[in-house]
Amino acid sequence: MKIRSQTAMVFHLDKCIGCHTCSIACKNIWTDRQGAEYMWWNNVETKPGTGFPTLWEDQEKYKGGWELKNGKVELKLQNRLQTFANLFSNPAMPTMDDYYEPWTYKYGDLFNSPLGDDQPTARPISRIDGQPIDIESGPNWDDDLGGSNVYAVNDPLLDDMSEEEKQRLFSIEQLFYFYMPRICNHCLNAGCVAACPSGAIYKRAEDGIVLINQDKCRGWRMCVSACPYKKTFYNWSTGKSEKCILCYPRLESGQAPACFHSCVGRIRYLGVLLYDADQIEAAVKVPDEQLVQRQREMILDPHDPKVVAAAKESGIPDGVITAAQRSPVYRYVKEWELALPLHPEYRTLPMLFYVPPLLPVLNATQSSGTQLVETDLFSSLENARVPVRYMSRTLAAGNDELVIKSYQKMIAVRLYKRAQTVGDVTAEEANAALAKAGMGAEEAEAIYHLTSLPSYQERFMIPPASREGDIEETYDPQQRKAEAGFGRSQGAHRGL
């Protein structure tokens, strides 16, 4: 058993209000430099929708992630020979239009225009070449457009639906949509790491954060294609690729990453998971429907004395083990089995898990206008607006059971608390729901507490870490930020 620690995440989609505060926090800190204007290391998508960049889930177009071929797991993008052949012309790149052309406005014209009959206007200009542009799209262009005939109907996850089913899904009063905040998943079997011809991408040993070494990156952009989540971006100014760094400078000083910290809905949880690295290969070779279960099996119980002993043997510091024992992520992913990985079928073993959104809470309207709770909750889930099929294709590689199980628990917790506080549900009904979900009242209380009332410390169990040493402090960070990426001419010295 080779135990490693991973700083993992849970996003509770049922709480996300789609306000984009996370995206802005990230943009202000990391990607407001030249060449990085179009990058959104954190973005929030409306689902169903085509996302950012457009159709990122269509791996026939972008060739991201891994494929199981004759019992072997291979990059979908290319093998070694093809990497060499395509080195100067990576065929599976998103275009600038698929992201969007970043723009700003000529605000100066508002103040400097000569006196005239008309009000001066601030025309939009491209932030790439400075020329006036017609704005055609943006990173969240289909925000809240759950029924849009351009973006929503072309969601790749709806491709197995007939036209009639789609029309029913998008008809008024049946329409559903939810928000999907996305950052780098810091995968255990990252496609970007495997595809890099320069060996510039690495996974930090102590916390599993995936980083691109700006000194080694040669800008071949294979990672851009090979990441199925399209979360590595090419900086056209520095000629190197960049990605979410999980705000490691903040983590190292005990703060939550900026997008986590700023989250208005408090949907984000961060904590350590201990996993068995020897099982990675076996875990990505199982058929699609077993992927999530296999990934959960890799994650080890930090309370098990055997696991603790093995972790110590593998060199994991005591402080990290303690953090793992108190990790909210462990509870959501393994203990309660509420949270699911995004697109496990890409076989990258993503370490960001999503609690599926429960839509709608109530789905029957009385003639008086008040809403009624369905008593047979499970049938209401089957009749619910959000099709389980859609969620299972998003979060469970098509395995409906896992999503249903997660939903059953969430509904049971709601009923249980409603019976306690509102009283429109009887205790028997609540207990029946709990029994159906296979959980006790104690677990329901715990889920309720961590979902609704968690403190900052409960949401973010940040493991102790040593800071990067030997960083050249000759530059003012603000100045460095304006000039280039995160490169430095002196290697960082590390050690716990």
Added chain:
Amino acid sequence: MTNKKGKSKGSMTLFIVLLFAVVLSGCASAPGKGAIPVSTKAIEAGDAENGRKLFMGYAHFENEGPPCMGCHSVGDNGLLGGGSMGPNLTDISERLTLDEMAFLLANSGSEISPVMQPIYTAHPLTVREQADLIAFMISSEGQSETDKEMIVVGISLAGTVGAAIALGFLYRGRLRGVRRPLVNEAQKELL
């Protein structure tokens, strides 16, 4: 101290000058400088067929000089003709006397080509090779001077176009955006 240093410097210069003198005199006496031109009489014994092989590079010169075809063309020899840096030699025997041709090939005498001299100084042609080459050039007299430069240009152009088409087909899916087609499709449906 200064005096001693100056003295040692002086002797060093002397040594270098002597070294150069030795090297230069060695060069001057080396057989490479100006081969013996072939006599007019010996040219008659030249083998035109061997001359053709030498000219086109099928056979090697004894002293490893480069074949003439690198810079010259003769008649319609060669699929793409010869080089075009030097003059076309098809009718050279009409323009030059046998002696002049021999002088040029041997790099000595009244006719010396400033281009060929540095190339063949270290790799002189033997008397026999000169005779064969001159015999070959006499035999080629009157052949048509076909200019094959256009063939080379044509092949290059066709190759470039062919490569562009092949690569274009191979990478036809590259940098094709997906968003704009979605929008166009949706707009078509509305109309």
